[in-house]
Amino acid sequence: MESDISLVSMKLINKISRYFLYLFIFISIGMFLSIYFITQTAITDEADEQLTKIRDEAIKELKENRAVNFPPFIEIEESNDRSVRDIFGDSSFLLRGANEEEPYRTLFSIVKVKGRFYQIIVRTSLEEKEEMLYFVTSVAGIAILLFMILFTFLNRAASKKILKDFHTTLQKLNEFSIDQKEKFVLEKANIEEFNNLNKSLEYLADKAINEYRSLKEFTEELNHEIQTPLAVIKSKLELMLQTENLDKDSYSILDISLKQLSKINRINKSILFLNKLEHKKLFESESVELTGEINNALFSLNDYIIAKNISINKKIDRSLFLWINQSLLNILIVNLFSNSIRHNIYNGIIEIELIDNELILSNNGKEPAYNPEKYFERFYKESELNESIGLGLTIVKKICDNYGINIKYIYDSGFHKISLDFNNSITES
Amino acid sequence: MISCSGYDLFEYKLQSIFRIELLYCGMKLILIEDERELASTIISYLEGEDYSIDNTYSYSKAEEMIHLTEYDIALVDIMLPDGNGLVLLEKLKKINPQCGVLIISARDTLDDKITGLGIGADDYITKPFHLAELNARIKSVIRRKHYYGSNEIIFGDLKIDIDKREIFVNNNLIDLTRREYDLLLFFVSNKERVLSKETIFEHVWGDDSNLFDELDFLYTHIKNLRKKITEHSSKNYIHSVYGIGYKFGEHETN
Numbered sequence: 001m002e003s004d005i006s007l008v009s010m011k012l013i014n015k016i017s018r019y020f021l022y023l024f025i026f027i028s029i030g031m032f033l034s035i036y037f038i039t040q041t042a043i044t045d046e047a048d049e050q051l052t053k054i055r056d057e058a059i060k061e062l063k064e065n066r067a068v069n070f071p072p073f074i075e076i077e078e079s080n081d082r083s084v085r086d087i088f089g090d091s092s093f094l095l096r097g098a099n100e101e102e103p104y105r106t107l108f109s110i111v112k113v114k115g116r117f118y119q120i121i122v123r124t125s126l127e128e129k130e131e132m133l134y135f136v137t138s139v140a141g142i143a144i145l146l147f148m149i150l151f152t153f154l155n156r157a158a159s160k161k162i163l164k165d166f167h168t169t170l171q172k173l174n175e176f177s178i179d180q181k182e183k184f185v186l187e188k189a190n191i192e193e194f195n196n197l198n199k200s201l202e203y204l205a206d207k208a209i210n211e212y213r214s215l216k217e218f219t220e221e222l223n224h225e226i227q228t229p230l231a232v233i234k235s236k237l238e239l240m241l242q243t244e245n246l247d248k249d250s251y252s253i254l255d256i257s258l259k260q261l262s263k264i265n266r267i268n269k270s271i272l273f274l275n276k277l278e279h280k281k282l283f284e285s286e287s288v289e290l291t292g293e294i295n296n297a298l299f300s301l302n303d304y305i306i307a308k309n310i311s312i313n314k315k316i317d318r319s320l321f322l323w324i325n326q327s328l329l330n331i332l333i334v335n336l337f338s339n340s341i342r343h344n345i346y347n348g349i350i351e352i353e354l355i356d357n358e359l360i361l362s363n364n365g366k367e368p369a370y371n372p373e374k375y376f377e378r379f380y381k382e383s384e385l386n387e388s389i390g391l392g393l394t395i396v397k398k399i400c401d402n403y404g405i406n407i408k409y410i411y412d413s414g415f416h417k418i419s420l421d422f423n424n425s426i427t428e429s
Numbered sequence: 430m431i432s433c434s435g436y437d438l439f440e441y442k443l444q445s446i447f448r449i450e451l452l453y454c455g456m457k458l459i460l461i462e463d464e465r466e467l468a469s470t471i472i473s474y475l476e477g478e479d480y481s482i483d484n485t486y487s488y489s490k491a492e493e494m495i496h497l498t499e500y501d502i503a504l505v506d507i508m509l510p511d512g513n514g515l516v517l518l519e520k521l522k523k524i525n526p527q528c529g530v531l532i533i534s535a536r537d538t539l540d541d542k543i544t545g546l547g548i549g550a551d552d553y554i555t556k557p558f559h560l561a562e563l564n565a566r567i568k569s570v571i572r573r574k575h576y577y578g579s580n581e582i583i584f585g586d587l588k589i590d591i592d593k594r595e596i597f598v599n600n601n602l603i604d605l606t607r608r609e610y611d612l613l614l615f616f617v618s619n620k621e622r623v624l625s626k627e628t629i630f631e632h633v634w635g636d637d638s639n640l641f642d643e644l645d646f647l648y649t650h651i652k653n654l655r656k657k658i659t660e661h662s663s664k665n666y667i668h669s670v671y672g673i674g675y676k677f678g679e680h681e682t683n
Binding site: 224227228230231232233234235236238239241242248251252254255258259262265300303304307 | 464466467470471473474535536556557558559560561608622623625627628634635645646649650670671672673674
């Protein structure tokens with residue numbers, strides 16, 4: 001449960017960062033492209049301006065009847081084409097002595113000088129300029145990238161700091177238990193929203209604790225208060241039982257009343273005991289040997305075992321010391337065995353095994369009809385026919401919970417199996 | 430035999446006259462229980478026994494009474510409206526250390542039990558209890574105090590040696606299991622009373638009883654006990670009362 005919640009909260013940070021990241025990538029690409037194109041346009045414009053100037057110089061020379069020719073940078077020849085125009089273009093050239101083609105910007109012009117038409121081609125190398133372009137864009141790119149990384153980290157750190165209060169609250173909530181004695185207090189958060197959240201949670205927790213406490217007190221009071229009237233009714237009925245010359249019907253009425261009354265008493269006692277189990281301090285733990293307790297329980301239940309002719313098959317070859325309250329362990333084991341006997345068939349078997357630190361009790365019995373997972377719930381009964389009050393296994397479960405004993409039930413090929421994992425309550429001795 | 434709950438002068442005098450006689454046979458018992466209905470039922474149930482019973486509903490009256498009379502047995506409720514039964518118990522034990530004490534409590538807490546037994550109570554019974562159980566406990570306290578000298582119970586052909594846990598039928602020692610012995614002693618303690626199966630069951634098998642629905646095997650144990658007695662006696666002491674339970678006595682009833 002804890003890991004679940006922290007997983008969700010990590011997602012929250014990621015989610016916030018992710019949105020920032022998307023936005024950032026989008027902006028960065030835009031910035032990068034703009035820088036690239038702006039720089040490139042600037043370079044081209046400058047090159048074109050330069051080419052135009054050179055061509056104008058060439059025209060000046062032509063006017064003085066000197067034709068400058070310096071291929072490939074400037075080439076002039078007479079043209080038959082008589083439409084005067086300027087065409088700018090890009091091309092690559094392999095210069096003599098160079099082993100790579102170089103990018104060039106070219107101006108192709110047809111001009112009319114002194115009544116004659118000339119074709120002038122001016123070229124300028126873009127090599128250096130392109131290099132400059134790459135350099136500028138790289139620097140911009142790196143800057144953007146660095147900024148992005150930095151921002152992501154900062155964002156994460158900031159989010160973490162912001163969410164710290166939130167995490168503290170979550171942590172406290174995880175530790176919260178409705179039957180805790182102390183008031184549920186959350187630290188004051190620096191963020192108003194979280195502060196409000198904490199206040200609401202404190203209010204809710206306090207309310208829950210108080211409601212739970214008063215409900216428990218009420219149950220306890222009720223159970224105690226009911227004890228005396230029950231005692232009076234019981235004793236009156238038993239006294240009535242002693243009346244001379246009662247007829248058969250009266251006996252039957254008394255019998256049924258007394259039986260129902262003792263059922264109420266049993267329920268009452270069990271609930272009182274369940275409530276008492278909540279006060280863990282009442283039960284001091286000590287090192288108790290399991291096998292001995294099992295033998296004691298079997299001994300005390302011997303009459304029932306004989307009555308149903310049940311064979312006990314015990315496969316325990318070592319002792320296991322548990323850190324537990326002895327009378328609670330006794331109640332735990334007696335309740336479990338009573339259950340195995342009660343739901344067993346005549347001439348059935350009860351198997352007791354200790355594998356690793358796990359105690360497995362199996363017994364024959366009818367297949368569970370409905371909801372085996374409800375066996376440990378309060379007042380759960382498979383059949384209305386029996387007289388059980390349905391609290392025995394609830395008590396077992398509660399004791400197990402108190403000592404971190406993992407209890408499981410399965411039905412496997414005609415056998416009811418209950419396993420108790422004692423790994424959390426072993427002592428070394 | 431005599432139950433006296435008030436302080437009516439006439440009644441008191443009457444009681445004192447009887448006391449002289451009762452000194453030698455009956456036990457003087459004081460019941461300190463604030464729940465009047467419960468107290469009256471207990472007194473009614475104990476009527477058949479050989480006790481003279483005084484009762485009171487309050488701590489202060491009880492304190493007065495234990496100073497005036499030397500009781501053999503005290504039944505004390507822990508929670509009294511004007512005081513704690515345990516404090517009263519301490520005082521009682523100072524005045525009259527020989528007095529047998531049985532605590533009656535609505536709270537089944539180990540602390541009360543330990544404290545109670547620690548300051549001299551002989552037994553502890555939790556509400557709600559079976560009247561027959563209370564009766565058996567009182568008798569057990571009396572027996573432990575050896576008020577009757579020897580610790581033997583004789584009933585018809587039966588003789589029970591409490592100390593040795595031995596049963597004789599017409600002077601023949603019979604071999605009983607632990608449960609059968611407990612059964613018989615419980616029956617003898619509540620002779621001529623109708624005991625429900627559950628009452629018997631809870632006494633003999635203790636707290637585990639609520640774990641089982643079928644009381645059928647109680648019948649098996651009673652059948653065996655009956656057989657062991659009738660082997661040496663012509664009397665059938667254990668009579669079944671319709672479906673409800675059993676009654677122990679010499680005469681067939683119903």
